[in-house]
Amino acid sequence: MAEVGVPKVSVVVPAYNCGPHIEKLAGSLLRQSLPADEFEAIFVDDGSTDDTAKRLDQLAAEHPHIRVLHIENSGWPSRPRNLGVDHARGEYVFFADDDDWFAEEALERLYACAKANDADIVVGKMAGYGRPVPRELFRKNRFDATLGNSPLVDSLTCHKLFRRSFLDEHGLRFPEGGKRRLEDHSLVIRAYFLSRRTSVLSDYVCYHHVQRGDARNVTAGKLDPASYYASVREALDVVDANTEPGPLRDRLHRRWLRNEMLSRLRGKRLLNAPDAWLEEVALEVQKIIQDRFAPGVAGGLPPLLRAVAYLAEQGRVADLRRLARWEAGIAAHGTVDEYRRVDHGVTVTVAAELRAADQPVGFRADDGRDVLMLPMEEVAPEVLDATAQVRKARLDLVARHRETGTEIFLPNTFQTERITGTTGADTVHLVHRATATIDFAALNGGRTRGSWQLKARITNVGWTEDTRLPLLFICRADGSRPRIRDERKLWNRVRSAVGRRIKR
Template sequence: MAEVGVPKVSVVVPAYNCGPHIEKLAESLLRQSMPAEEFEAIFVDDGSTDDTAERLDRLAAEHPHIRVLHIENSGWPSRPRNLGIEHARGEYVFFADDDDWFADEALERLHACAKANDADIVVGKMAGYGRPVPRELFRKNRFDATLGNSPLIDSLTCHKLFRRGFLNEHGLRFPEGGKRRLEDHSVVVRAYFLSRRTSVLSDYTCYHHVQRSDARNVTAARLEPSSYFASVRDALDIVDANTEPGPLRDRLHRRWLRNEMLSRLRGKRLLNAPEDWLEQLALETQKVIQDRFAPGVAGGLPPLLRAVAYLAERGRVADLRRLARWEAGIAAHATIDELRHADHAVTVTVAAELRSGKQPIGFRSDDGRDVLVLPMEEIAPEVLDSTAQVSKARLDLVARRRETGDEIFLPVTFETERVTGTAGAGRFHLVHRGTATIDFATLNGGRTRGSWLLKARISNVGWTEDGRLPLLFICPTDGSRPRIRDERKVWNRVRSAIGRRVKR
């Protein structure tokens, strides 16, 4: 304990009509390796109309380190979070959502990281379920991360550990007054600029972030474009107030262009959008690109996203639809070239490529440049120039524990081969070949109990796609030798059985 009677951590949770969905979070808090007397959980019931209030009151009655506040419905998580800060007693505050949950050692590890590095903010590794979470940020531990030296801007949700004195010193509070989309962006961006030290803990998955299948959590409703983009502009204002025009500002602005605008104007996400809503979204995106972004913002994107930004800036919604229909078929295809195993170690060699349908993603040589081939004309060649991205194309091999969603980047050696002659003169596509050795005695710090899938992840010209490999590694205990299920053999047996039955 930092002081007698002062908890190390206060976990603040807004709760609204979550019903039984709260149980997984509650159970994870009761399983924490940090002793119960060293942390507290503050649930703020935002005027629930189901049995949430009763569930929380029963929980608090049984566990002294859990408290419940009941308030009239505010309609959004901001007011409950702010009240949670006011009532928190911990040295640090962590903001959790009512349908997420913690790994067993999360609070202990996050607090230890904060103390060891004297950090104002600790960003713990997240696993996503129906929700995107940062990938590159969690490739390694970063104990002195800044917006300049790391992809910190990729993590703008509030699910982090903050020093409570830091929040109070700078008056960091969530914006209230109705439903404010991206309410955590304005708080987190300010906090990053103000923080004396921010640490990223990547060697342990701390927080499991969930999109409920019933989509009834309060922020799941479709956004209203004009108010949504007002919140985007608020976040951009904070960046502009703390940076000068130039590469850093452009890189930070690029995060909102990429995630909040272009990601909604491509692929299946665009195709599933209502027509009138899409028109509004495209118009608001066009305004922000024209009003707020320097040329270097879109210029620093990979070619595919540059093309989407190019079309959006010019209001070419019909072409955005054409591109989305083609992109909806993009997938990574991966095969196993070689598999070797000895004791606890498995070595696998794979080949992988990006395809749209059955056709590999193609490029053409044009005056010394490699140009991405898209299914439409009238996009300036410089927009599709992929020379730098082709040379930087990356293949990662990732192990994912099926039970928990933990993802581990494996040490991999890879090379990228240009394959020509398949799509006409001057055309080529890329095949990536990589080898990795998985030591199940040391993987994930020896925490290997469970079933592990293997994925080939290709990153190139604006896509990051996973191709599932037909291998499953089953570890009955932590650090044990894995049992390998080669699903190629399973499928061959199934196919043979089907063939025999057909012949009969």
Template structure:
């Protein structure tokens, strides 16, 4: 039972010079289906100089369930969040950013999930707007998720709901003292290990995570390699302290090798970075691979990332750049092979593949193995062995609501075809085909009003790439049959019109 007068949820928001970017968050809090007397929002103004503090004071004066605290500028979200925890009265605490926003029923659904499953931590489905959000984690509801049985490690931002007594019981706070990168990782990883029950709510998009167009949020600046990777080592030490050597520790460590290290040294991200910065990052990553990770950490990566780790470990920065130039052209390519509408449902058949520029991603036969073909020499076939990944390659079809960014995995039947290169070699590439039936009475729990785009999502050999499909489903109301706009016909009409003008 909740004490009388105690809010169910406290939303803690660090705010610094956010200007108009805070308006979406404020509006979403005022629209919450959870009654205003059952939650509170605590904005901690981190010494703003642009009028944000005054805006928050006016907001608090108008709405009793909103509070504004003011502190001298700390320069980082950790201290405002910690002060928000101390000021919070709610049974649960949710950490939000000032440029993000909530779906209308988010707090009510998250709280109900927490109470139903007695959860210390609840993770609500996120939609990304210019920012990456976890995909596999939100494929289904997970009401007793652990680091062993689910991809919790893919979600390390603090935009979650935590039982306040749980935070206090274990002294879970964000590290302070300057600009400490990965401050959310430090808290969230500990919380995962200590939580008695963790739930993932995937059937309703709760939180919208946005990248500001002006990129002025405090964590957007380019990292300083030495201090950043010191923070990475600190989080890796947390994992090491809570696990024994073996597959689980390797899998968890692999998350930081993949996301914080390898992904900074590949593709457009590497090519767009200053050369001296790349050299520093490569040196830091090389040291961590050699000194911290067991061999199973890199060995469990897909072949492309294994290749990047291999080149980094051996100090081959020039080859990293050569590989990045090639990978920067990799994209998913998809097409509609069949479209069969019914009264409330539409059946779509999709074909898709990965290409670099105009060439399909290829695999070479080598002693019964599929070996990824890359434009870099002297990488052993063992590093590039893609046999397991080719076997597990998949094609998903995803519906994305254009107005909100909600993404729904559609049920598919899919198969993969091996196509020979036709150049006299034993190289093959993969063409994936999938069929899905979209029932617009059931899609997104029947909440279908809006315009829905389709994407083919190809996962293979270290890439997950989306290919936009030329279909738009327009639903004027929830659960009604959609109007289908086939963009292929639009483009064909435009091409024909242009051709007619040229002939004149």
């Protein structure tokens, strides 16, 4: 213990009508490797109308390190979280949601990382289920991460470890008073600027982040564009108060432009949106681009997103729909060229490309530039200049553990091949090839028991797309040599069997 009678960590959980969904989180807390007398969990029941209060009270009655606060319904997680901090006794506080869960060594590892680095904030690696989580941020451990030296801004949810005295010293609390979307963004971005040291723990999945299938969790409803983008402006205000005009401010602004604005105006997400609501979102986005962003904000985006920003700034909603219909067909396609066993592992060679429907994504040569080809002529060529992005195109090979959702980037060598297009010598498309050796004695720190699916992930010109590859690696024990299931062969056997049955 850091001090006698002081828990190392307080886990604060707002709870509302979660019912049986709370059991997974509760079970994960009871299985923590950190001893029960070294942490506490504070559940704040936000006026639940189902059996949540009863479930929590029973849990607290059986486990002394679990406490429950009952309050009148506030309608949003902010007040429960703030009350949880006020009642917390731990040296550090972790904010969790009632439908997520922890890995078994999460609290122990997060606390150890905080103490080893004297960190005010520790960001633990997350796995997402039905909702996105940062990828690049968790490519490696970063024990002195800042907004300037890392993609820290990609992680703005509150599911992190904070030094409690740090929160109190700076009055860091969640905004209360009604439903405030993105309520954690303003707090977290302020915390990053104020933190004396922030560490990112990437070699262990600490937190499993879930979008519940029944969509009953409190923030799952459709957003109101006016209030939502008012919250975006508040976060931008924090950035502006702590930076000077220039590359860093542009890069940080770009995060909200990309994630909270352009992501809603492209692909299937746009096509599934009601027309009237979409018009409101497009108008709010247009105003923020025009009022708040320097040219370098959109200018630093890859060409596809530059095109979406270009159309949004001009209010061209009909063209955004045209572009979205085309983009909805974008997918990564990959093949396994070769694989062979080596010692405790496997060497795999993969080829992959981006396609729009059945056609490769193409580029047109224009005065020495590679220009992304879109299904419209009314976008300026300089907006679609993809030369730099084509040079930086990347193919990652990722091993995903089926049972836990853990994803591991595999070191690889890759190259990009330019293939002349079928529409003329001035057009090309890209085929990426990568080779990786997977050492199952070392993968994930040797914690390999279970099934590992291989994926190819292409990052280029505004897309990051995964394609599942037909290789499954099954480890009977941690660090053991895997059994390889080649699903191409399985499919061939199934196809042959079906063919024989049809002939009969």
